[in-house]
Amino acid sequence: MAARKPLSRERILDTALAYVDEHGVEALSMRKLGQSLGYEAMSLYNHVANKDDLVDGLLDRVLAEMSPPAPDGGLPAIRASAIAAHEALQRHPWAAPLLMRGVRPGRMAYMEGLLACLRGSGLSAETTYHAYHIVDAHIFGFSLWEAGHSGSPPSHIDDMRGWFEQMVPVDRFPYLHEHGLQHLNDGPYLPVSAFEFALDLLLESLGK
Amino acid sequence: MAARKPLSRERILDTALAYVDEHGVEALSMRKLGQSLGYEAMSLYNHVANKDDLVDGLLDRVLAEMSPPAPDGGLPAIRASAIAAHEALQRHPWAAPLLMRGVRPGRMAYMEGLLACLRGSGLSAETTYHAYHIVDAHIFGFSLWEAGHSGSPPSHIDDMRGWFEQMVPVDRFPYLHEHGLQHLNDGPYLPVSAFEFALDLLLESLGK
């Protein structure tokens, strides 16, 4: 608070990204962000056009973490880049929904790279058309699905087991109860394997 | 406006659902909803606890359109219910993200039904654990992916072709350009087939 560093777009984005990764994008406000930097909200507008511009800056940082597959890499390159993209979207769960809404340049580059790689794998234009939807929907759809689940267990509950038993009574939801117990035993995040399992299934069918 | 019918939870939900299906959930406000019913915003609170309660009511209506698979229906029942759920989520594109956030009773019933059907198909508890993630992530993930795309082309553009050519120049994005042209020729919505294609692929692998 005392000796405050000068404001800059980079510093604003740094702070905003850290905040958003922790509290979610809906919790971000110009007033709070300015305050946490030691300035007034309106001062941010000297370095950022408006809130959308700020969020776009955050999205570009996330997009910078996901590189498209090499055009001549074939299906293995698609697999690798899909996994990397999924991991980036796991690191920033708030980003996936916003990435779908508008099309940032980085997102277009990813689309182009994916399409190029599919065509480069010998697929026809028609096949590529459908294959693209399948692969892109899997990467982003699965990440959106995962991101939606984040925060579902209030995460600051001491007695997770008790909370679960009350929310999902065995007698009314026997199978859901069983499923929940598996999650509680496996630690928080197993679904990753489901991402790769389904991805391999889809890619294999495209390779035939 | 003149002779106004008395307010009721049902009437409020009717109006809100129609409004939200047309304008999206982020455009819904208590003031606008009240006004479009001929009442003040605060009057709605006599029939609805708060805005979250109202939105929950809307989500319950969407959930009522998707029934879980019959427990003894096997993979075909899962396929049918997945397609029905996907269609419901297409009718109400705003709903999918909200359905992921909190777990409504109807959503729990769907989860339970899907799990029961998987176990009933002879899958072990461990296999069901992963299969559930794959199937549920496909249904909701794909729907989320589709919903995210809605509104991407501003939809009220006369010269769609010209807009597209400017946004996606052939020389910089040749493959994306090709893909976009395919969409323009096919009409707005082909991806549906991708949903069923991938669904069958996933279910087939579970059947082996």
Next chain:
DNA sequence: CGCCGTAAGTTTACGGTGTAAGATAGACAT
């Protein structure tokens, strides 16, 4: 030195949001 332009930061204000609290009015039972 004085002057001035420019950029950064602050203050104030406006219209929007959800909703708590209180006032009002009508219907109905005692």
Next chain:
DNA sequence: ATGTCTATCTTACACCGTAAACTTACGGCG
């Protein structure tokens, strides 16, 4: 008539994004 209950409206508060105007600091130039 009196009390009670319910639905409605009015007012008010805290928060949001941000436009507009104001203050402050600084670098260049005579």
